[in-house]
Amino acid sequence: xxxxxxxxxDGTIYFSxxxxxxxGLTLIYGVMxxxxxxxGSFYALGAYTAASAVGAxxxxxxxxxxxxxxxxxxxxxxxxxxxxxIERGLLRAMYGRDEIVLVLVTYxxxxxFEDLIKLVWGVxxxxxxxxxxxxxxVGIGGIGFAVYDLCxxxxxxxxxxxxxxxxxxxxxxxxxxxxxxxxxxSTAMGINVSRMFTATFVIGAMLGALGGALTAPGISVVPGIxxxxxxxxFAVSVIGGLGSIAGAAIGALIVGLARASAVxxxxxxxxxxxxxxxxxxxxxxxxxxxxxxxxxxx
Amino acid sequence: xxxxxxxxxxAAALAGLLALGVVLPSWLVxxxxxxxxxxxxxxxxxxxxxxxxxxxxxGLYFGLGAYTAGLVTNFLGVTDAVALVALGGAVSAVMGFALGFxxxxxxxxxxxxxxxxxxxxxxxxxVRSSTLGSTDGFNLPSPTYLGLVAEGVVxxxxxxxxTVAVTIGVAMAxxxxxxSPAGVMGEAILTNxxxxxxxxxxxxxxxxxxxxxxxxxAGLGGALVALTAGHIDxxxxxxxxxxxFVFVAILSVIRHVAAxxxxxxxxETIRTFAFQYLxxxxxxxxxxxxxxxxxFLPSGLWSLFARARQLGGGA
Numbered sequence: 001x002x003x004x005x006x007x008x009x010d011g012t013i014y015f016s017x018x019x020x021x022x023x024g025l026t027l028i029y030g031v032m033x034x035x036x037x038x039x040g041s042f043y044a045l046g047a048y049t050a051a052s053a054v055g056a057x058x059x060x061x062x063x064x065x066x067x068x069x070x071x072x073x074x075x076x077x078x079x080x081x082x083x084x085x086i087e088r089g090l091l092r093a094m095y096g097r098d099e100i101v102l103v104l105v106t107y108x109x110x111x112x113f114e115d116l117i118k119l120v121w122g123v124x125x126x127x128x129x130x131x132x133x134x135x136x137x138v139g140i141g142g143i144g145f146a147v148y149d150l151c152x153x154x155x156x157x158x159x160x161x162x163x164x165x166x167x168x169x170x171x172x173x174x175x176x177x178x179x180x181x182x183x184x185x186s187t188a189m190g191i192n193v194s195r196m197f198t199a200t201f202v203i204g205a206m207l208g209a210l211g212g213a214l215t216a217p218g219i220s221v222v223p224g225i226x227x228x229x230x231x232x233x234f235a236v237s238v239i240g241g242l243g244s245i246a247g248a249a250i251g252a253l254i255v256g257l258a259r260a261s262a263v264x265x266x267x268x269x270x271x272x273x274x275x276x277x278x279x280x281x282x283x284x285x286x287x288x289x290x291x292x293x294x295x296x297x298x
Numbered sequence: 299x300x301x302x303x304x305x306x307x308x309a310a311a312l313a314g315l316l317a318l319g320v321v322l323p324s325w326l327v328x329x330x331x332x333x334x335x336x337x338x339x340x341x342x343x344x345x346x347x348x349x350x351x352x353x354x355x356x357g358l359y360f361g362l363g364a365y366t367a368g369l370v371t372n373f374l375g376v377t378d379a380v381a382l383v384a385l386g387g388a389v390s391a392v393m394g395f396a397l398g399f400x401x402x403x404x405x406x407x408x409x410x411x412x413x414x415x416x417x418x419x420x421x422x423x424x425v426r427s428s429t430l431g432s433t434d435g436f437n438l439p440s441p442t443y444l445g446l447v448a449e450g451v452v453x454x455x456x457x458x459x460x461t462v463a464v465t466i467g468v469a470m471a472x473x474x475x476x477x478s479p480a481g482v483m484g485e486a487i488l489t490n491x492x493x494x495x496x497x498x499x500x501x502x503x504x505x506x507x508x509x510x511x512x513x514x515x516a517g518l519g520g521a522l523v524a525l526t527a528g529h530i531d532x533x534x535x536x537x538x539x540x541x542x543f544v545f546v547a548i549l550s551v552i553r554h555v556a557a558x559x560x561x562x563x564x565x566e567t568i569r570t571f572a573f574q575y576l577x578x579x580x581x582x583x584x585x586x587x588x589x590x591x592x593x594f595l596p597s598g599l600w601s602l603f604a605r606a607r608q609l610g611g612g613a
Contacts, residue, residue, distance in 0.1 A: 035407065037541075093593065099407065100352050104545050105592055111585030118578060231418055231537055238411045272422025275415040282412050286404055 005141060007260045013149045015256030016156035020214060021229055022236040022248045023163060024207030030180050030243025031200040033099060037106040038086065039208045039233060040226030041113035045082060046075040046209030047216040047225060048117060051126035054217070058130050067131050075213025076206045083205025087198050095197075110226070118223050125220040132217035152214060159207075163245050176200070180243070235278045241288030250289055254281075304473050304555060311556070312466040319458045324451050328526065329570055330563065331458045334465045335522035336543070337562035341465075342515035343547040344558050345472055349484030349508045350405060350491075355413030356543045358420050359390040359513040361535030363520025365424070366390075368438050368530045379441035379460055383521040390517025394510040402505040405491075417535050424532035435531025438524060454526075461522050465559065468515055473555045480507050516543075549591050 025039045053074035054067050086109060094105055135147035167173040178186045179196050187193050212225075219225070236255050240247025255274050262273040269276070281289065319327060339360050346353055363386030370376050370385055397416065404412055425433055440449050441457070448456045475481045483504045486494045494501055524530045533539060542565070550561030568587050572580035 090589070097592075097596075100410075100544065101548060101592060104541075104548055104588065107541050107545065108585040108588035108592070111581040111588070115579045115582035115585075227538070231414065234411060235415065238408075238415075242407065268426055269422075271425055272419040275418040275422065278415040279412060279419070282404070282408060282415070283400065286408050 002142075003264055006143060007257070007264050009140075009143070009145065010263065011253075011257035011260030012153060013145075013256075014259055015252045016149075016153040017211075017215065018232065018236050018252035018256055019156045019249055020152070020159060021208070021211035022233040022252060023159065023245060024204040024211070025233045026237040026240070026243055026245065026248040027163075027207070028201060028204035029237065030245075031176060032197055034091070034102045034106065035099070035234070035242075036204065037103060037230055038109040038113065039106075039204070040228075040230035041110050041117075042079050042082065042205045042208030043212035043215075043229045044117055044226035045078050045113065046212030047219075047221045048121050048126060048212075049078040049209070050074040050213035050216045051128040051221045052121070054128040054130060055126070064130065064134055067134070071128070071131055071213050071217070072210065075210040079206035079209025080202050082209075083202040084198070086205070087201040091201065110230075114223070114226070123223055125222045126216075127220055128216045130217070146218075148217060155214070160245070160249055167245065172199075232274065235274050238288055239278050239281045241290035244288070244290040247288060247290030305470055308466050308470050308473070308556070312462060315462045315466070316459055319455050319462065324454055327454055327458045329566055331454070331461045331526045332523060333563040333566040334461045334559060335519045335526060336566070337546075337559040338465050338468055338519035338522070339516045339543050340546045340550070340558040340562055341469060341472055341555070342512035342519075343543050344550070345476065345481075345484075345515075346508055346512040347547055348476065348481075348488065349505060350488040351505065351508065351512075352406070352410050352544065353413040353512065353540070354410040354537065354544060355415070355417030355540050356512065356516050357535040357537065357540040358413065358417035359394060359516035360520040360523075360539065360543075361417070361420055361424065361532070362390050362393055363387065363517030364524035364530045364534045365430070365520075366517070367521035367524045368436060369430075371438055371441065372436065377439065377442045379443050379457065379525055382441060382525060383460070383464065383518055386521025386524075387514045387518040390520070391510060391514045394513025394517075395506075398506040398509045398513075401509055402502045414537055414540065417540055418537060421532050421535040421537075424535060431531070433532060435529060437529050440528065441525050457522075457526055461526070464518060464522065468518065469555050469559065472511070472515075475511065476555075480504050484508055545588060549588075 021043060024042070025036055028034055028036045028039075050071045053070050057067050057070045058064070090105065090109065091102075094102055132146065132148045135151065137144045138147050138150070139145075165173075167177060175186070175191055176196060178189075179191060179193055183193060211229075232255075236251040237243075237248055238251070239254060240249070240251030254277060258273050258277045259270065262270045315330075319330075322330070339356055343353060343356055366386045366389040367382040371382055376382060376385075401409065401412065424430060430436065440453050442448070443456050443460070446456075476484070483494060483499055486499075487501055487504060491501055494504075520534060523534070546561045546565050547558060549565070550557035565584075569580065569584055572583035576583055
């Protein structure tokens with residue numbers, strides 16, 4: 001029973017992390033049909049920038065509570081700037097090319113950033129443990145949890161609600177749904193699709209970097225942290241149905257619980273249980289849990 | 299109507315490459331061996347791509363071939379290179395045949411993602427198996443060739459010969475395959491799958507055959523790379539390895555059967571030199587090279603040749 005409880009809580013914490021990390025990827029795919037491998041770079045950039053910013057903040061002896069704001073702002077800012085530059089400077093020239101070519105373009109961008117990050121930050125690990133330690137730990141049901149992780153969960157839920165609200169209850173969001181549904185017709189109806197694309201990519205990049213920034217306090221930020229995140233986020237998005245925010249939430253929950261169960265019950269399979277889940281889900285629902293089946297052309 | 303001179307040309311290329319293997323410096327022979335062995339995998343990826351199957355998980359069969367060769371030589375004591383390569387291909391064929399029943403139902407991005415997931419499962423298993431050296435992998439003893447012992451530089455050159463022979467042989471076979479009924483159907487499936495069904499062909503069967511071919515070829519390539527490097531680790535099954543194969547396949551474009559081989563030689567050369575001279579920024583160099591090709595040579599490296607002499611007919 002105790003074990004079951006731990007799995008549940010661990011799984012939920014992992015879920016919140018996965019959801020924050022994947023939501024940007026699934027948004028970009030939903031709107032632009034680009035499977036963005038560079039998402040891993042945004043994550044890594046966010047983590048590094050946040051770690052440096054928090055380090056500098058604490059070196060300056062400012063009130064400790066402000067570090068959370070610094071953390072989030074650093075992530076969002078770097079994601080926004082880099083996302084804007086990549087969309088405007090590179091992807092813009094590629095629209096209309098094959099989906100696979102676009103994947104490779106983002107893969108190339110990812111490779112470039114892997115080394116760029118090493119050039120800027122070096123290969124030594126960065127730590128930004130202060131925000132994590134600041135919140136301390138709390139015992140729930142006899143087991144200690146880091147309050148920071150519980151805050152992540154709250155943040156993930158808020159983020160999910162906000163995404164739903166922004167898409168379904170605001171004018172810009174509704175326009176975006178129209179673009180997702182039919183790009184050509186929405187252009188014909190006078191929606192500035194090109195600007196929508198820029199906005200989507202920038203927001204997606206911000207979310208990716210935010211994911212990295214929020215993760216940074218709990219880990220040591222080292223080169224190569226982006227590479228694993230990509231396939232994890234892929235798995236989550238594919239399980240949920242690429243491009244669906246609700247799907248990403250469900251996918252993250254399934255993956256989170258599956259991994260927590262594996263860690264506690266059968267540690268040998270921990271590394272690949274996620275991909276096994278993905279294969280099983282796709283076996284029964286090829287377009288993912290929330291994906292729409294596409295009509296085949298005759 | 300052109301006469302198809304591809305097969306004689308490939309035979310001539312084989313003779314030429316074998317002759318080169320004797321005179322080229324040892325490091326270049328090594329580079330070419332790896333390039334041709336990986337080019338073999340790309341050939342399979344290209345054949346699959348013609349039928350619309352883009353695999354982001356060819357590392358599964360590449361890794362399977364490599365680990366089969368490594369395990370058989372280390373635990374069963376088989377040292378014959380030809381047998382090891384054949385076994386690598388055979389194990390991949392069996393796995394590809396079994397998974398093909400499942401994979402042939404998927405298309406486009408779902409096929410890509412599912413193949414990625416399968417290769418990552420293999421990666422996870424390999425990383426977790428401490429008996430197989432976990433992330434460090436393990437070494438392979440230098441192989442023998444049909445009873446002959448060849449080590450050091452000579453061994454390298456002999457292995458190069460074997461790799462070139464296998465690669466060109468496969469290239470010839472695949473060149474024939476894409477002109478066979480199943481191969482031609484593959485292209486038709488890419489254009490319009492449902493009509494192919496109406497015409498009375500089983501799409502699933504054609505895709506299954508194509509998938510197994512891709513698997514076998516990747517297994518052969520994996521075994522050859524394992525023997526060449528003398529060392530294997532789980533990275534052979536990681537998604538970045540599979541991504542490279544797709545990249546070279548796109549870069550070389552489905553114009554000519556030799557294009558993927560050429561593409562892989564270019565790619566490996568760029569990577570080797572970048573790694574040698576810019577050890578801290580080699581990934582950046584590779585990434586920028588990728589972007590440059592996609593931006594400035596939208597129809598692939600082969601278009602540099604094709605532009606010179608406009609040949610009719612595809613592939």
